[in-house]
Amino acid sequence: xxxxxxxxxxxxxxxxxxxxxxxxxxxxxxxxxxxxxxxxxxxxxxxxxxxxxxxxxxxxxxxxxxxxxxxxxxxxxxxxxxxxxxxxxxxxxxxxxxxxxxxxxxxxxxxxxxx
Amino acid sequence: xxxxxxxxxxxxxxxxxxxxxxxxxxxxxxxxxxxxxxxxxxxxxxxxxxxxxxxxxxxxxxxxxxxxxxxxxxxxxxxxxxxxxxxxxxxxxxxxxxxxxxxxxxxxxxxxxx
Numbered sequence: 001x002x003x004x005x006x007x008x009x010x011x012x013x014x015x016x017x018x019x020x021x022x023x024x025x026x027x028x029x030x031x032x033x034x035x036x037x038x039x040x041x042x043x044x045x046x047x048x049x050x051x052x053x054x055x056x057x058x059x060x061x062x063x064x065x066x067x068x069x070x071x072x073x074x075x076x077x078x079x080x081x082x083x084x085x086x087x088x089x090x091x092x093x094x095x096x097x098x099x100x101x102x103x104x105x106x107x108x109x110x111x112x113x114x115x
Numbered sequence: 116x117x118x119x120x121x122x123x124x125x126x127x128x129x130x131x132x133x134x135x136x137x138x139x140x141x142x143x144x145x146x147x148x149x150x151x152x153x154x155x156x157x158x159x160x161x162x163x164x165x166x167x168x169x170x171x172x173x174x175x176x177x178x179x180x181x182x183x184x185x186x187x188x189x190x191x192x193x194x195x196x197x198x199x200x201x202x203x204x205x206x207x208x209x210x211x212x213x214x215x216x217x218x219x220x221x222x223x224x225x226x227x228x229x
Contacts, residue, residue, distance in 0.1 A: 004157075032216060043121075043205055044158070044220040051216065090157055094216070100171025101209070102148065103218055105157030 002027045002095050006106035013081045014114050021076040021109045023091030032094035033074040034103065035065055039087045047089075050074060061085070081113045118142065119208055119221035127227045132196050136224045138206030139188035146209035147189045148218060149181060153202045164189060193226075201228045 003026045013019045025031055032051050036044040048059025055067045065076045074091060088110050092103040118141035128134050138147060146165045150158035160173035164183035178194040193200055203225050207218040 034217070036220070041225075043119075043203075043222040044207075046217060046219055049217060092157075100163045100165065101216070102160040102163060102171060102173065103150075103158070103207075104160070107155075107157050 002093055002104050004091050004093050004104055004106040006089075006091055006109045008109050009107075010110045010112060012112045012114065015083050016080050019076075019078050019081040019085070019111065019113070021089050021091075021111060023074045023076065023106060024072050025074060025091075025093050026072065027093055031074075032096075033065075033067065034092040034094070035059065035063070035074075035076050036090045036092060036105075037087050038090065038108075044090065047076070081111075083113050083115055086111055086113045119206065119219055121204075121206055121221040121224050123224060124222070125225045125227075127229065128196050129229050130196055130198060133192065133194045134196060134226060136191045136193075136204050136206075136226070137188065138190070138221055139186075140208045144187055144208035144210065146211075147183060147187065148207045148209065149189070149191045150205045150207065150220075151175070151202045152205060152223070153199075158205055161191070196228045198228050201226060 005024045034049045035047040048057050050057045050067045058064045063078050088108050090108050091106045095102050122137045148163040149161040152158040161175050163171040167183045180192045182190045203223045205220050205223045207220045209218050
C-alpha cells in the first residue's frame with residue numbers, strides 16, 4: 001500500500017535561515033509527489049510536484065523539493081525562511097488505479113518561523 | 116486562487132441530522148474529489164466523481180454520498196451525522212494534460228457535529 005511519512009510534527013527555524021521539511025514515501029511504481037501548504041482556516045494550496053524529470057523541483061513562493069529515489073524521500077526546502085512561511089505543510093503521493101486517482105497525505109508538519 | 120469555491124464556510128449540525136456541502140469551479144472540470152480532514156490530521160480521500168459518475172471511493176461508509184452535475188459542480192451528502200464527522204471537508208478539481216496531473220483544492224467547509 002502507498003503511504004507518506006512526515007517524521008516531524010513541527011519544525012522551528014529563524015527568519016532568514018534555510019528550512020527543510022522532511023517527507024518519505026512508499027509506493028509501487030513511479031511516484032507522483034506533491035507538497036501543499038495550509039494556512040489557518042484555509043484549504044490546501046498547491047506548492048509543487050514531481051512527476052518526472054529533474055530531481056530538483058521548483059515551486060511557488062521560493063520553495064523547492066528534491067526527489068531522491070534511493071532514499072524514497074521528497075524533502076521540501078527553502079534557502080531563506082520568512083515569518084509568513086509559518087503554516088502547516090503536507091506531503092502527498094498520488095495513487096493511480098481502478099480508473100481514478102487519489103492523493104494520500106502525510107500527517108502534516110507545522111513550520112514555525114521566528115523573527 | 117484556484118477558482119474552486121465551497122459553501123457554506125461553516126456549518127453546525129447535531130447528531131443524526133443530514134448535511135449537504137457544495138463545490139464548484141470557475142471553469143468546469145470533469146473530475147472532482149472530496150476529502151475529509153479531521154483536526155490534526157492530513158486529508159483523507161472520500162470519493163471521486165468523473166463525468167457525473169463515482170469512479171473511486173475511500174474507506175468511508177455509504178452514508179457519505181455525492182453528486183456531480185452536468186456543469187461539473189458537486190455535492191457531498193452525509194446522512195445520520197456522527198460526532199466523528201466533525202472535520203474540514205475539502206473538494207478538489209483535477210487538472211490534467213501534458214505532463215501535469217494536479218489537484219487544486221477549495222477553501223473547505225468546516226462541519227461541527229454536536
